[in-house]
Amino acid sequence: MSEPILRLDKVSVQFNDTFAVKDASLTINEGDFFGIVGPSGAGKSTLVRTVNLLQKPTLGKVFFEGVEITALNKKDLRQTRLKIGMIFQHFNLIKNSSVLDNVCFALKAAGAPKDEIKKKALFWLDRVGLKDKASLFPSDLSGGQKQRVAIARALANEPKILLCDEATSALDPNNTKEVVNTLKEIKSHYPITVLFITHQMEVARTLFNKIAVMDSGKIIEQGLCYDVFANPQHEITKSLVSSSWHLELPHEVFLHEKELFVITYSGNNAYEPLISKVSRDFAVQVPIVGGKIEYISGKPLGILVIGIQGNAENRTAAINFIKTQARLDRLTYKED
Numbered sequence: 001m002s003e004p005i006l007r008l009d010k011v012s013v014q015f016n017d018t019f020a021v022k023d024a025s026l027t028i029n030e031g032d033f034f035g036i037v038g039p040s041g042a043g044k045s046t047l048v049r050t051v052n053l054l055q056k057p058t059l060g061k062v063f064f065e066g067v068e069i070t071a072l073n074k075k076d077l078r079q080t081r082l083k084i085g086m087i088f089q090h091f092n093l094i095k096n097s098s099v100l101d102n103v104c105f106a107l108k109a110a111g112a113p114k115d116e117i118k119k120k121a122l123f124w125l126d127r128v129g130l131k132d133k134a135s136l137f138p139s140d141l142s143g144g145q146k147q148r149v150a151i152a153r154a155l156a157n158e159p160k161i162l163l164c165d166e167a168t169s170a171l172d173p174n175n176t177k178e179v180v181n182t183l184k185e186i187k188s189h190y191p192i193t194v195l196f197i198t199h200q201m202e203v204a205r206t207l208f209n210k211i212a213v214m215d216s217g218k219i220i221e222q223g224l225c226y227d228v229f230a231n232p233q234h235e236i237t238k239s240l241v242s243s244s245w246h247l248e249l250p251h252e253v254f255l256h257e258k259e260l261f262v263i264t265y266s267g268n269n270a271y272e273p274l275i276s277k278v279s280r281d282f283a284v285q286v287p288i289v290g291g292k293i294e295y296i297s298g299k300p301l302g303i304l305v306i307g308i309q310g311n312a313e314n315r316t317a318a319i320n321f322i323k324t325q326a327r328l329d330r331l332t333y334k335e336d
C-alpha cells in the first residue's frame with residue numbers, strides 16, 4: 001500500500017501549562033475527505049495548524065507523504081508547504097485585488113511558469129463557477145463566492161492536501177451549501193485529499209468519508225463517518241450526533257409519552273418488522289412519534305422516535321430486546 005498523505009503521530013501542543021492538543025494520532029490517505037469535529041475550544045484549529053507547521057508540535061511527529069516534516073530544515077519545509085493548500089473561516093482574500101489577481105498571486109508566489117498563470121487561474125475560477133466574476137473585487141462577492149475564490153486559489157497550485165479551517169462557519173446555510181457543493185463537485189472530478197475542521201455536524205455528514213471527534217485536546221473517537229454517526233460511542237459524540245438530527249418534538253409529545261427513545265437503523269434494514277415483533281411478543285404499544293432518513297456519506301441512516309407503553313416489566317423486556325437488534329437511545333426533552 002502507498003504511503004498515507006498525512007500521518008500525525010502522538011502530536012501534542014502545549015500553551016503555557018495547558019495542552020491545546022494532547023497525544024493526537026491520525027492517518028489521512030489519498031482521496032480521503034477527512035473531518036475533525038468537536039466543540040469550541042476542543043483543539044481542532046491548533047491540530048490542523050500542526051499539519052503545515054504553522055503551529056509546531058510540542059511533542060510528536062508529523063509525516064507528509066512518509067517524510068517527517070517536523071525534522072525538516074527551513075528550505076525543505078518551504079517546499080513541502082507548497083503541497084499543502086489551506087482555506088480559512090474569513091477567506092483571507094486580498095481586498096484591493098481582483099478575483100483573478102487573487103488566484104494569480106498565489107500561483108506567482110509558488111513559482112508557476114509566467115505564461116501559464118492566467119490560464120490556470122481562469123481554469124480554477126471556472127471550476128468553482130466564478131469565471132464570469134474574474135474582474136470583480138472581493139467586496140462585490142457573497143461570503144460563499146469569496147470562499148469559492150479561496151478554494152480556486154488554494155487548488156490552483158495543485159496541492160496534495162487541502163486544509164479547511166472552519167471554512168463554512170462564517171456562512172449562512174445557503175452559502176454553506178454552495179461551498180459544500182463546490183467541494184463535492186471538485187472532488188468528483190479530481191482526486192483531491194481534504195482535511196476539514198468544523199463544528200457543523202450537518203456539514204460533516206454530507207462531506208466526510210472519515211471523521212475524528214475532538215474534546216479537550218484529545219481525539220476521543222474516529223472512524224468511517226457513517227459508522228460514527230450510526231453508532232457514536234463517546235458521550236460528546238452522542239450529543240453532537242443527536243443534536244444534528246434536529247429531532248425537535250413539541251413538549252406535548254413528551255408529556256404524553258413520558259419517555260421517548262430513538263432507534264437508529266441502517267437504512268437498508270426495515271424497522272416495521274422489529275416494531276411489530278416487539279408489540280406482539282412483549283405486550284407493549286410502540287407509537288411512532290417522529291422519524292426521518294438522513295444520508296451519511298451517501299448511505300441512508302434511519303432515525304425513528306418511539307414511545308413504549310405498557311407495564312414496567314414488559315417495557316424493560318421490550319427495551320432490552322430492541323437493544324439486541326438496533327441502536328436505542330433515550331431522548332431527553334430540551335427547552336429551546
Ligand SMILES: Nc1ncnc2c1ncn2[C@@H]1O[C@H](COP(=O)(O)OP(=O)(O)OP(=O)(O)O)[C@@H](O)[C@H]1O
Nearest residue numbers: 015019020038039040041042043044045046047199
Ligand atoms: N496561541 C495560543 N496561546 C494560548 N492558548 C491558545 C492558543 N491557541 C489556542 N489556544 C487555546 O487552545 C485551546 C484550543 O483552541 P483551538 O482554537 O485549537 O480550538 P477549536 O476546537 O479550534 O475551537 P474553535 O472551534 O472555537 O476555534 C483553547 O483553550 C484555546 O484558548
